[in-house]
Amino acid sequence: MTGRRGGRPLVPAYLSTGGVARPSRPHLERLSVLTGTGTPAPAGLPAAQLALLDALDDGSLTVVEAAALLRLPVSAVRVLAAELMDRDLVLARAPIPPAERFDPDLLKRVADGLRALKHT
Amino acid sequence: MAFAPSSTPSDTRARRTAGASEDIHLPATARDLVKILVAGPFGVGKTTLIDSVSEIRPLHTEEPLSEASARVDDLAGVRDKRTTTVAVDFGRISLPGGVVLYLFGTPGQERFRALWDDIAYGALGALVLVDGRRIDASFDVLGLVEETGLPYAVALNAFPDAPRHHTGEQLRAALDLAADTPMVTCDARDADSSFDALLALVQHLIDRHAPEGR
Numbered sequence A: 001m002t003g004r005r006g007g008r009p010l011v012p013a014y015l016s017t018g019g020v021a022r023p024s025r026p027h028l029e030r031l032s033v034l035t036g037t038g039t040p041a042p043a044g045l046p047a048a049q050l051a052l053l054d055a056l057d058d059g060s061l062t063v064v065e066a067a068a069l070l071r072l073p074v075s076a077v078r079v080l081a082a083e084l085m086d087r088d089l090v091l092a093r094a095p096i097p098p099a100e101r102f103d104p105d106l107l108k109r110v111a112d113g114l115r116a117l118k119h120t
Numbered sequence B: 001m002a003f004a005p006s007s008t009p010s011d012t013r014a015r016r017t018a019g020a021s022e023d024i025h026l027p028a029t030a031r032d033l034v035k036i037l038v039a040g041p042f043g044v045g046k047t048t049l050i051d052s053v054s055e056i057r058p059l060h061t062e063e064p065l066s067e068a069s070a071r072v073d074d075l076a077g078v079r080d081k082r083t084t085t086v087a088v089d090f091g092r093i094s095l096p097g098g099v100v101l102y103l104f105g106t107p108g109q110e111r112f113r114a115l116w117d118d119i120a121y122g123a124l125g126a127l128v129l130v131d132g133r134r135i136d137a138s139f140d141v142l143g144l145v146e147e148t149g150l151p152y153a154v155a156l157n158a159f160p161d162a163p164r165h166h167t168g169e170q171l172r173a174a175l176d177l178a179a180d181t182p183m184v185t186c187d188a189r190d191a192d193s194s195f196d197a198l199l200a201l202v203q204h205l206i207d208r209h210a211p212e213g214r
Ligand SMILES: Nc1nc2c(ncn2[C@@H]2O[C@H](COP(=O)(O)OP(=O)(O)OP(=O)(O)O)[C@@H](O)[C@H]2O)c(=O)[nH]1
Pocket: A001, A002, B040, B041, B042, B043, B044, B045, B046, B047, B048, B049, B105, B107, B157, B158, B159, B160, B186, B187, B188, B189
C-alpha cells in the first residue's frame, strides 16, 4: 500500500461535517471544480467549512485535490462543499460539459496532448 | 496550506514543470477535466507510473472502504475510527488545449469494489498494469474493469526477473484478452514508456469510437 505521506488530518473526519451526513446537492464528482465566489465568510462558519474555503483562496481545486490538501476523505469534502454552495460561498462546475463526455474530438485532444508532452 | 514534500521531483517532472512551485491549484487554462484509472494489484507500479508522468507530486486521499458503497449519503463509516482505509493516489497532467488528465491509482481487489465504482465514475478508460512474475494477481482487476464496462489497455510492467518464456500470445491467452485489447510492455519508472502506455489506451478509445469501416 502506498506510504502515508505524513501528518494527521487537519480536521478529524468524524467531526468535519458537524454531524451532517447528507449533502444538500446532487452528486459532486471527484473532479468537480470548486471555486470560491469571493463572498466574505460569515462569522461562525464551522472550522471545516472555513478550511475548505481558505484552500480555495488561491484558486480553484477539484474535490479530490481539496480532499488531499485537507486530508479528508472525498465524501467529507463533498458534504462541506455542498454546504458552502448552499451559502453561496463556493461554486462547483462539472469536470467536463456533458455534451463533450463522448466527443471523439476530446479523445483526440488527449492523444495529441500526450504525444506533445512525450516529445518535450 | 503546507505539505511536507514526500520525495524530490524526478528529473522528468522537474523538466516538465520547470519553475513550478508546489501549488496544486488548477491552472487558469484548465477547461476539460478527464480521468484515466491506473489499475492493478499491490506493488505492480501504479504509483511509479503516475509519478513518472504527473506534473504535480502525486497526492493521495485516504478512503474509508465502507464509504463509496454509501456514496455521498453516509459518513457513518468515516466516524468509525476503526474503519479500514486505503490510500488512493492520483496525479495530474495539463495538456495543451485546456484538457487536464487525471490519473487515479486504483487498487483492483474485489473488496475495493464500492470505492472502485466511485473512482471509475466518468473515467475515459483504464490502464491495467500486469506484473509478468505474477499474472494472476491482475485477474481481479481485469474482472472489475470488465464488469464496470470501462474500456482498457494492458501494460505489462518490465520487471527484470519476470519469466521470459511467455510470448505475447501466451500472455494474452492467460489474461483472456479480447483480440482488440491493446497490450504493451512498459517500464513505469520511465516517463516516455509510461506516456506510450497511456497513448496505447487513448488510441484504443479513439478506435472504438471510429465509425465502422474506417
Ligand atoms: N523494474 C521495474 N520496477 C518497477 C516498475 N514499476 C514499478 N517498479 C518498482 O516496483 C515497486 C512497487 O511500485 P509501486 O509504484 O509502489 O507499486 P503500486 O502499484 O503503487 O503499489 P501499491 O500502492 O502498494 O498497490 C517500486 O519499488 C518500483 O520502483 C517497472 O516498470 N519496472
